[in-house]
Amino acid sequence: MSRYIFYHVEDLDNYIIRFFEKLGVSHADAAIASDVLLAADLRGVESHGLIRLHTYYGSRLQNGTIDPASPISIVKETPATLLLDGGKGLGQVVAHTAMTRAIEKAEQTGVAIVSVRNSNHYGIAGYYAMMALPHDMIGISFTNAQPLVAPTHGRTPLLGTNPIAVAVPSATQRPFVLDMATSIVPIGKITVYDKAKKEIPAGWGIDKSGEVTQSPAEVLNGGALLPLGGTELLRGYKGYGLAMMVDIFSGVLSGAAFGGDVGRPRENKGANVGHFFAAIKIDAFRPLDEFKQDMDALLLQMKNAPKAGGEERIYIHGEKEFELAEYHRQQGVPLMDEVVKSLKEAGEKIGVEFNLHPMSEKEGSEL
């Protein structure tokens, strides 16, 4: 069990912006980075939220492996395609710029794709895919990441958890927002089980010899995560293939690092993370209202379908996260007490006091 402390989202936003500004980030860029980080905590993806403010972004801004100016430059551009160099900038700022450009270009050309080199961890992939929604476009966002996943028949981590995010607007239903790691679980999930001294389900990870293990410590110490699908019997090579696809679009197409060479957060060098974004203008294909009505029909087919024994609800991708975000906007964003402690310490060191008033506190399980 952990203790969770709930803070008002606007208070946290203010704090994060001040934190980034103190480390040399402009107000506008700090606001973007804060919005992406908070979106993760709001949506219940704690592993990609404030827990990383100091441990990843702050420490890398301080050691110079992230450039606070995020000096993004154009490497190559055509009306429908764009290759950006992120200039070792903040991943969120680089990705926000890239997706903004993808949307602007797709407004003209119907479809546009943007690949990005020389960036850093960009937070939740779904944030950028969702940027397309107010423009009545389909949004796509991929990124490669530090190696944690073993290829099928391998035993060492050579691929990131390389997420795939796709956001699609609908009429009266919430939009479809798929935002999935191509591994079964993120590494943070293994860490949580390790701390709780609990066994992990068979299939999530392997030990250093490549055997499936239920020991989280064996996964963390020389083992690896398994790709979606798990073992060969359940077709884990498909998850391995999806992770490769994301790496090709993000790393190889852009000229960023790829495979086992993507920088690990703890390494004191540029990570050279690669991203990929796409925007598709729906009315380049069909009248928007027809498309949205059909999206509603598809989503309702799933939601209204007969349930398996013991199940009460079939979810659409993103639905749980939208509901959680609404709840957290009203009731506060939950942060583990140890996250709050490290935020306070990190803030003190650079002279940005974490003096926020909690809305409430609660015990809860991370498992």
Next chain:
Amino acid sequence: MSRYIFYHVEDLDNYIIRFFEKLGVSHADAAIASDVLLAADLRGVESHGLIRLHTYYGSRLQNGTIDPASPISIVKETPATLLLDGGKGLGQVVAHTAMTRAIEKAEQTGVAIVSVRNSNHYGIAGYYAMMALPHDMIGISFTNAQPLVAPTHGRTPLLGTNPIAVAVPSATQRPFVLDMATSIVPIGKITVYDKAKKEIPAGWGIDKSGEVTQSPAEVLNGGALLPLGGTELLRGYKGYGLAMMVDIFSGVLSGAAFGGDVGRPRENKGANVGHFFAAIKIDAFRPLDEFKQDMDALLLQMKNAPKAGGEERIYIHGEKEFELAEYHRQQGVPLMDEVVKSLKEAGEKIGVEFNLHPMSEKEGSEL
């Protein structure tokens, strides 16, 4: 065990073309459809090859649910986007036309996407993705399909095995060709186990109440396939999300059928299958030789990585299939004796004799 009879690929090609021509298909279109069907058998994807020549294509050409003229028409077009109506044509002909157009357009615009409505089963998705390779492009191919897969927490089939195919050129290595159903296994795999009276591995499918079952008969009779990932514990909702993504791009974006409404092969009505294709010109981003060298490096990172205990080889996606295709081109394409029998019967009925000389015969297991 089944008996396999091996035929020369050119003899089979001749027969298939004559078969299609007899049913009113032009020589050029018959040659395309034959090439796609044979690509499946050559690559070891028997379920999508000659086994369907009569059972799917022939029977539907005869009952009028496939139009032998494949009267494809443009619904909407911009420089980088295209929506086609397949005119109830042969899926292979429609898809070949669509991917050809995607490649032509991407030559001009760097990226192009084509969505297709009113088509039929198009064979292996990877065929069309691979069409991009000689043009030094990345190719993408999706299709929706008859409902066989249950959404997570559901118990009825509402989504197709909706494949994702992505082909990427490299320098000295074979290209990366991911061609994967978004279910764990195709329905044909369950049928094979049912015929062999063998249990299926836990996770492949569910019975009519939504419980995981090892009985292939229970999956076939009122049950459903599970999406990649399987149960919720191993994140089957990600496979469910990928199947939805494919259906949105193929069915909803094009205005084809989607979800549970995609036509089943045995229904005597137009299937209204939807497809999606994309082509990305690599040198719109990076010099081609740099990209291809990096692809080699990524593929070799995987292939040369330390192996899990008991494993001798890490495969790249498509590698096994390329090797099989080369072997089958030399040694003959294997057809199960019962497939040969049904081809002979179907041919006799329409006056196209299956009088090919086998190269060899062999006993083999389908499991």
